[in-house]
Amino acid sequence: MSRSKRIPLSYFPGCSMATTAKENNRSLIEFCEQIGYDLIEVPDWNCCGSSSAHSVDAELAQDLAARNLTLAPRGRPLLAACPNCMLRLRGAQRHLAEDPDAQQRCEARWGRPVDPNLKLIHFFDLLAGADMKGLNKTSPGLKGLKFVPYYGCMLARPPAMRHEPNHHGLMEKILSDLGAEPRRWGYGARCCGTFLSVVRPDVVGAMVDAIFRNAAAAGADCLVTACAMCHMNLEVRSTLQNRIPVLHFSEALALAVGEGNGKDWFSRHLVDPRPMLRSARLIG
Amino acid sequence: MNKRNQKNNRDAQPVAIIAAGNGDMGFIREVKERSGTDLSACFHCRCCAGGCPFVEAMDYSPHGIIRLAQLGMREEVLKSATIWTCVGCHTCSIACPMAIDMAAVMDALRGIAIESDAAIAEPDVLDFHREVLRSIERYGRTHKLEIMMRYKVKTRDWFTDMDVGLRMLAKRKLDLMPSKVRNTKDLKRMFRKNAEGGIP
Numbered sequence: 001m002s003r004s005k006r007i008p009l010s011y012f013p014g015c016s017m018a019t020t021a022k023e024n025n026r027s028l029i030e031f032c033e034q035i036g037y038d039l040i041e042v043p044d045w046n047c048c049g050s051s052s053a054h055s056v057d058a059e060l061a062q063d064l065a066a067r068n069l070t071l072a073p074r075g076r077p078l079l080a081a082c083p084n085c086m087l088r089l090r091g092a093q094r095h096l097a098e099d100p101d102a103q104q105r106c107e108a109r110w111g112r113p114v115d116p117n118l119k120l121i122h123f124f125d126l127l128a129g130a131d132m133k134g135l136n137k138t139s140p141g142l143k144g145l146k147f148v149p150y151y152g153c154m155l156a157r158p159p160a161m162r163h164e165p166n167h168h169g170l171m172e173k174i175l176s177d178l179g180a181e182p183r184r185w186g187y188g189a190r191c192c193g194t195f196l197s198v199v200r201p202d203v204v205g206a207m208v209d210a211i212f213r214n215a216a217a218a219g220a221d222c223l224v225t226a227c228a229m230c231h232m233n234l235e236v237r238s239t240l241q242n243r244i245p246v247l248h249f250s251e252a253l254a255l256a257v258g259e260g261n262g263k264d265w266f267s268r269h270l271v272d273p274r275p276m277l278r279s280a281r282l283i284g
Numbered sequence: 285m286n287k288r289n290q291k292n293n294r295d296a297q298p299v300a301i302i303a304a305g306n307g308d309m310g311f312i313r314e315v316k317e318r319s320g321t322d323l324s325a326c327f328h329c330r331c332c333a334g335g336c337p338f339v340e341a342m343d344y345s346p347h348g349i350i351r352l353a354q355l356g357m358r359e360e361v362l363k364s365a366t367i368w369t370c371v372g373c374h375t376c377s378i379a380c381p382m383a384i385d386m387a388a389v390m391d392a393l394r395g396i397a398i399e400s401d402a403a404i405a406e407p408d409v410l411d412f413h414r415e416v417l418r419s420i421e422r423y424g425r426t427h428k429l430e431i432m433m434r435y436k437v438k439t440r441d442w443f444t445d446m447d448v449g450l451r452m453l454a455k456r457k458l459d460l461m462p463s464k465v466r467n468t469k470d471l472k473r474m475f476r477k478n479a480e481g482g483i484p
């Protein structure tokens with residue numbers, strides 16, 4: 001893509017992608033670069049509150065998300081890939097839009113204006129408009145990869161957000177445009193357990209094992225996840241001896257555009273996906 | 285279902301039958317104000333319970349909590365395990381014909397439970413949330429290794445998950461040092477709410 005066509009985006013990585021799921025973060029940045037977007041990290045961003053802030057302190061949850069909105073430079077859309085961070089950022093933006101007092105308090109507190117028109121885009125919104133078939137002609141693609149898509153709870157939204165676009169089926173569409181083969185299964189929208197993974201490993205372990213068993217029974221070589229927390233809970237909680245690997249969606253995309261070889265992403269997985277990727281001839 | 289839930293279920297049923305009638309009718313209004321959701325719209329079709337991935341780990345089903353609230357059984361609701369087990373995944377919201385925002389209702393109920401010093405049925409859940417918030421208070425971001433260590437100290441459960449932790453360290457999934465927000469003044473401003481450092 002020519003230099004002049006490149007599009008700069010503000011980028012909110014969030015804690016999971018900045019730490020435990022660095023491979024998710026790096027593959028996402030490299031893939032975006034390949035398709036013409038330059039991601040510029042929001043300066044000094046803070047945690048959006050994870051699953052905990054809204055669970056016990058609504059006001060704090062709002063403050064945490066709103067501070068990030070004040071840090072995003074005006075006029076440049078803000079991209080996030082973590083479904084939970086995006087939900088929190090959108091919720092905070094809606095709250096500020098509905099309540100002028102809250103907007104005023106927020107600006108007074110941080111001494112910075114909030115752009116009411118700041119465009120929040122989830123990684124899936126970005127991909128929904130992209131033409132992957134064109135990309136497929138010039139890039140190695142994903143031929144030979146059989147996968148099941150795992151969305152976790154990202155397709156479920158609170159009633160107030162029910163009119164926002166829902167990207168059901170997007171991973172299947174994009175990855176099959178790139179040559180991969182989606183397998184049908186019924187567990188793609190199961191919740192990963194979030195914090196119950198820590199507090200009730202017994203409950204989440206059994207659920208995660210059922211997810212892996214069903215993925216394998218569907219004939220998949222791997223699961224593809226849309227969320228870094230899902231990825232971690234699936235990998236960490238399964239008690240099965242033999243299970244298929246889990247790829248981040250961004251890793252699959254980066255592989256498809258020829259960015260996967262020789263990267264240290266895959267060595268960070270608890271279940272090493274490299275043997276599977278080698279036998280599908282996706283890495284050397 | 286494990287032992288603990290069987291116990292919860294056994295305890296739950298008779299209580300639900302006895303106390304209805306002398307309910308606190310202001311309760312449902314309080315929940316509506318905090319959650320923005322009108323609980324009286326629920327007509328108990330049970331679609332929420334049918335799809336909830338954690339209903340078996342709860343003492344009351346999600347709509348059961350709403351029923352108790354409709355009957356004004358404030359205390360039963362606030363001391364239930366369900367309000368702490370719900371992870372807010374919104375799976376039930378997309379199934380609900382009445383657009384009940386269950387996650388918002390549960391958020392509101394936890395808030396009320398903490399403020400009114402109700403007995404917390406799942407103290408480990410609250411301990412975990414508190415450790416996450418403490419981490420955000422300290423660094424502005426979550427530092428997973430420290431959260432896990434402190435949670436272990438708090439719950440005195442050293443051996444569950446030791447293997448998981450070691451595997452995560454080996455795979456460089458747990459950073460030893462936190463990723464931090466530089467503007468610590470901003471952080472102080474957010475957490476400066478009550479004497480104990482702002483964490484409920």
Ligand code: SF4
Binds near residue numbers: 325330
């Ligand atoms: S799905 Fe909605 S209306 Fe039906 S029982 Fe659950 S909360 Fe009530």
Ligand code: SF4
Binds near residue numbers: 369386
């Ligand atoms: S939001 Fe809570 S009640 Fe609803 S499906 Fe998820 S865990 Fe169950």
